[in-house]
Amino acid sequence: MVKRLVYVGVLLLLIALPLAVTSKYLIQLINTALVFLIIVTGMNYVIGFSGQISLAATAFWGIGAYTSALLTTTGGISFWLALPVAATFATLSGFVIGFPTLKLKQFYLGIATVGFGEIVALILLNWTALTNGADGVPGIPKPAIGSYVFDTDYRFYHILLVAAVLLLLLSVRIKNSRFGRGLLAICEDELAAEVMGVPTHWYKMMAFALSAFYGGAAGSLYGHLIGFISPDLFVFRQSIVFLCMFMIGGSGYIAGPVIGAILLTLLPEWMRFLKGYYMAIYGLAVVVLAIGMPTGIMGLAERYLPRLYPWLEPDAEAPATLAQGRAEEA
Amino acid sequence: MAEIIQLTVSGVAMGVIYALAALSIALIYTAGGVVNFCQGGLVMLGGYFAFTVLTAWRLPYPLALVVMMAIMGGIGLVFQRLVYYPLRYAHRLMFIIAGIGMSVFLENIVQIVWGPAPLVVRPMLTMSTLNIGGVFLEPQAVAIVVVTGAILLFEHYFLRHTMVGKMTQAVAQDKDAASLMGINVGRMIAITFLNSTILAGIAGVLIAPVFYVSVGIGSILLKAFSACVVGGFGNASGTILGGLIVGLTEAFGARYFSPQYRDAWSFVLLIVFLLFRPQGIFRERISEKA
Numbered sequence: 001m002v003k004r005l006v007y008v009g010v011l012l013l014l015i016a017l018p019l020a021v022t023s024k025y026l027i028q029l030i031n032t033a034l035v036f037l038i039i040v041t042g043m044n045y046v047i048g049f050s051g052q053i054s055l056a057a058t059a060f061w062g063i064g065a066y067t068s069a070l071l072t073t074t075g076g077i078s079f080w081l082a083l084p085v086a087a088t089f090a091t092l093s094g095f096v097i098g099f100p101t102l103k104l105k106q107f108y109l110g111i112a113t114v115g116f117g118e119i120v121a122l123i124l125l126n127w128t129a130l131t132n133g134a135d136g137v138p139g140i141p142k143p144a145i146g147s148y149v150f151d152t153d154y155r156f157y158h159i160l161l162v163a164a165v166l167l168l169l170l171s172v173r174i175k176n177s178r179f180g181r182g183l184l185a186i187c188e189d190e191l192a193a194e195v196m197g198v199p200t201h202w203y204k205m206m207a208f209a210l211s212a213f214y215g216g217a218a219g220s221l222y223g224h225l226i227g228f229i230s231p232d233l234f235v236f237r238q239s240i241v242f243l244c245m246f247m248i249g250g251s252g253y254i255a256g257p258v259i260g261a262i263l264l265t266l267l268p269e270w271m272r273f274l275k276g277y278y279m280a281i282y283g284l285a286v287v288v289l290a291i292g293m294p295t296g297i298m299g300l301a302e303r304y305l306p307r308l309y310p311w312l313e314p315d316a317e318a319p320a321t322l323a324q325g326r327a328e329e330a
Numbered sequence: 331m332a333e334i335i336q337l338t339v340s341g342v343a344m345g346v347i348y349a350l351a352a353l354s355i356a357l358i359y360t361a362g363g364v365v366n367f368c369q370g371g372l373v374m375l376g377g378y379f380a381f382t383v384l385t386a387w388r389l390p391y392p393l394a395l396v397v398m399m400a401i402m403g404g405i406g407l408v409f410q411r412l413v414y415y416p417l418r419y420a421h422r423l424m425f426i427i428a429g430i431g432m433s434v435f436l437e438n439i440v441q442i443v444w445g446p447a448p449l450v451v452r453p454m455l456t457m458s459t460l461n462i463g464g465v466f467l468e469p470q471a472v473a474i475v476v477v478t479g480a481i482l483l484f485e486h487y488f489l490r491h492t493m494v495g496k497m498t499q500a501v502a503q504d505k506d507a508a509s510l511m512g513i514n515v516g517r518m519i520a521i522t523f524l525n526s527t528i529l530a531g532i533a534g535v536l537i538a539p540v541f542y543v544s545v546g547i548g549s550i551l552l553k554a555f556s557a558c559v560v561g562g563f564g565n566a567s568g569t570i571l572g573g574l575i576v577g578l579t580e581a582f583g584a585r586y587f588s589p590q591y592r593d594a595w596s597f598v599l600l601i602v603f604l605l606f607r608p609q610g611i612f613r614e615r616i617s618e619k620a
Contacts, residue, residue, distance in 0.1 A: 053426045100604040107365040110426055111555045112604060114367075115597035118552060126590040187421075240434045243427065280438035286431025290424045291416045 006311070014161060018154040027153045033265035034160040035222045040245045040257035041171050042214025045207040048252035049180060051187030052106055052204060056097065056113035057242045059120040060090045060212045062234030064219025066124060069137040069229055079143035083220045090216025091209050098208035103201050109208070117236050124231035136230025140223045156225050163221060167214060172254055172314050174210070183207055184252075237279065244282045247289040250298025255312045259297050332464045337581045343471035344540075345577020346478035347533050351550050352557035352569035353485070354529040360502035360564045361522035362414060364425045369530055370551025371433030372409075376402055376534020377543040378440050381449045384538075391454055398535060399528050406527025410520050437545045448542030451535075474536045481532060482570065488525075489566070498522050549593065553580075556596040559603050562610025571611060575599070 021027045039057050046054045068086035071077045077085075101112040124131050131137070142151045143159065150156045174180045182203045185193035194200045223229045241264065249260025268278055289296065301309045351373050358366050379401055383394040413432060417425045454477070455469035489495040500508040501518040509515050537547060553576050558564075561572030576596050584592040603610065 047423070051421065051423055053423055055430070100601065100608070104604065104608050106422060107426060108559075108604060108608070110365070110367065111552075111559070112600065114555070115552050115600055118549070119594055119597050122591060122594055237434070240430065243430065247427065276442065277438070280435055280442065283431045283434030283436075283438060287413060287428045287435065290420075290428040290431065291413070294420065294424055 003311070007314075011165065015158070018157050021154075024153065027157060029265055029269060031153055031157055031160055031225055032222075033262045034157075034164045035218050035225065036242065036245060036265055037164055037258055037261035038167055038218040038221070039215050040242055040249070040261045041167060041254075042211035042218070043242060043246050044171065044252065044254075044257050045174070045183070045210045045214075046109075047246065048256070049175065049183035049187065050204055050207045052102070052208070053110035054113045054208065054211065055110060055236070055239045055243070056094070056116050057211070057215050058234050058236065058239040059113070059117045060094065060215025061219040061222070061238075062120055062124060062231075063090045063093055064216030065223040065229045065234070066131060066137070066219075067216070068220035069140045069223040070130070072141050072224070073137060073139060079141065079220075079224055083217065086220035087213050087216040090219065091213045094209045094212025095205065098205045102204040102208060114236075117239060121231060121235055124234060131231070134231060136228060137223075138228045140227050140229065142227070143224055153225075160221060160225070163217065167217070168254065168258070175254065179203060179206065240279070240282060240286065244286050244289075247286055247294075248296050250296030250301075251294065253296075253298035253302075254314050256296055256298045263297075332466075333585075335465045336467070337585055338578065339465075339467055339471050339475075341578035341581030342574060343468075343474045343577070344580065345574035346475055346482075346570075347537050347573075348550065348553045348557045348576050349570040349573025350478055350481070350529050350533040350536075351554035352561070352573050353482075353566060354526040354533070355554055355558055356564050356566055356569045357522050357526045357529070359558075361498055362418070362519050364414070364422060365429075366526075367426055367429035367551065368409070368413075368432040368436070369429075369526075369554060370548040371436035372402070372405070372527055372530035373534045373537070373550050373554075374545060374547040375405065375436055375440065376531030377451070377538040377547050378444050378449070378534075379531065380451050380535040380538040381444065381543050384451050385449065395532075395535065398531055402527050402531030403524045406524040407520060409527065410523035414519070414523065415516075433548060433551070437548055441545060444543075448544040451538040451543055453539035470539050474540075477532075477536060481529070485525075485529075485566075494518075494521060498525075552593075552600075553596040556600040556603075559600055559608070559610055562612040565610065565612045568610055568612035 017030070018027060021030065039061055042060075043054065043057050046052050064086040067089045068079070068082040071082040071085060072079055075082075097112055097116050098109070101109045125134060127133075142149055142156070144150065148155075150159055182193065182198040182200075185196065185198055186200050186203060190200055245260035245264045246257060247260070248263060249258065250256030268274075271278070274281060293299065295302070298309075298313065301312055351369060354372075355366060355369050358364065358369075376398065379398045380394070383389050383397050384391070387394075389397065409432070413428050414425065417428060453470040454473040457469050460467040460469060460472070487495075489499055497508070497513045498518045498521055500511065500513055501515050501522075505515050508518070533550070534547065537550070541547065554573075557572035557576045558569050559572070560575050561568030561570065576599060579599055580592060580595045583595040
């Protein structure tokens with residue numbers, strides 16, 4: 001009960017946040033962090049809960065962004081319709097990739113998603129008639145309700161906040177459901193899960209489709225936030241940035257993606273002196289985290305800050321994560 | 331007709347390079363039971379070392395190859411010790427994630443060490459294009475096929491007819507049984523990583539004169555994966571056939587359909603095989619391993 005009140009209080013503070021942020025640049029960063037938070041939360045279903053490896057986050061993000069941008073610019077459709085259409089389209093493409101690969105051993109999905117990312121990048125760049133090629137899509141309209149247009153970063157913040165909170169709540173609900181526990185079981189031991197009656201192929205597909213949905217929605221929001229998208233945003237490298245956010249925050253925790261996305265969006269701004277080195281450091285960080293700290297910041301909090309942990313993690317009683325160890329077999 | 335022969339030769343030349351990279355993935359997969367997503371990065375690293383030994387140090391080709399193989403072998407051992415070894419009992423997801431991170435690290439480190447501009451490496455044979463009855467052959471393509479053929483023969487000899495090779499195969503088939511037979515499993519896996527990294531390095535050396543040396547070489551990973559899936563994951567002879575199929579599909583697809591989507595063909599093959607024959611042309615030799 002107290003926890004609920006605290007969450008409501010935090011939410012009210014977040015709603016009022018633009019009043020406190022005077023720097024236009026900072027609010028831009030916060031908005032970007034919210035978009036990334038949605039994407040990384042989506043990755044949690046696949047990597048964190050079900051223990052499969054997917055590198056398609058950037059591809060879904062790009063599909064969502066382009067679908068929504070093209071529908072609203074050349075198609076003349078309203079943002080409010082384009083957003084669900086973009087998310088649905090990304091979800092469908094997730095099914096196409098997930099269906100053949102999720103029946104197989106874990107790593108096949110990883111392989112197929114590497115290819116999928118490259119194909120999406122190739123299409124965005126080369127299918128000039130549809131995507132406008134390397135020039136990108138300019139002039140993506142801002143959403144509006146009646147005469148209220150979300151045309152500044154301060155106004156857009158509230159759309160992103162609502163989307164992020166709703167999608168996070170969905171993630172809490174799902175983790176706690178029969179479906180969510182099924183995914184955790186798959187991660188621990190797929191064969192055992194299957195024997196216990198978990199429809200493993202179907203559940204893995206659902207998890208992957210959900211992550212595609214999150215990516216597509218985030219893409220649509222991002223396009224309308226920035227107003228201009230081009231293929232060079234949606235390259236494979238970006239998937240590594242998302243993976244790094246995911247690993248740093250903590251795989252399998254609800255709060256992990258939140259912490260990771262916010263940290264790694266704000267942090268590079270404070271570490272500008274690293275300049276050309278930061279992708280190398282992201283790569284190395286992913287290796288070091290996988291080896292030394294597979295549960296990320298939330299894993300450390302769970303172990304070393306038992307008092308604080310229940311306040312950070314909305315669902316602190318549930319088993320958090322899977323990738324904790326155990327020599328299993330395929 | 332001449333065009334078809336030319337396309338076949340260039341397809342085969344690229345195909346055998348994919349086959350080398352695919353074989354290096356398959357060796358680690360059978361021995362360690364893990365898929366190394368860093369193998370593309372290692373091929374790229376081989377290309378950069380080829381630039382160092384051939385262009386910067388100006389060594390003659392045979393000596394340069396030996397030096398490069400020694401360097402890559404050392405890197406393979408270090409990689410095995412620092413990344414595979416700590417994760418050998420962890421959830422398999424973690425080695426895949428570490429491999430991805432490592433490849434990004436390598437891609438960015440080489441740009442810092444060697445600079446971001448693409449580098450030129452001299453081809454193995456410095457003669458002009460051969461003209462055999464109207465068919466134009468690139469000498470480098472011929473050299474690639476010959477060198478790879480020799481290496482594959484050597485690998486076959488090593489794995490089937492030497493004691494160490496047989497021991498690594500035993501580990502690939504059953505770690506516990508191999509261990510009971512007195513085989514040092516950890517050392518055999520280390521040797522497999524060494525072997526595999528050298529193969530990746532050679533793929534890098536061979537590909538270096540064809541394209542410029544740049545981080546883009548790392549994208550060979552996807553083609554090597556496709557070759558593995560087409561041939562049957564973990565099946566050595568299958569991956570070689572798979573590499574050839576991927577190389578030929580790419581050469582003919584780029585010529586008769588669209589050059590922009592050249593890199594898309596390996597993916598199309600990959601998806602088609604995953605849909606209709608996920609076990610590959612040859613089945614995995616060692617099916618479900620414990």
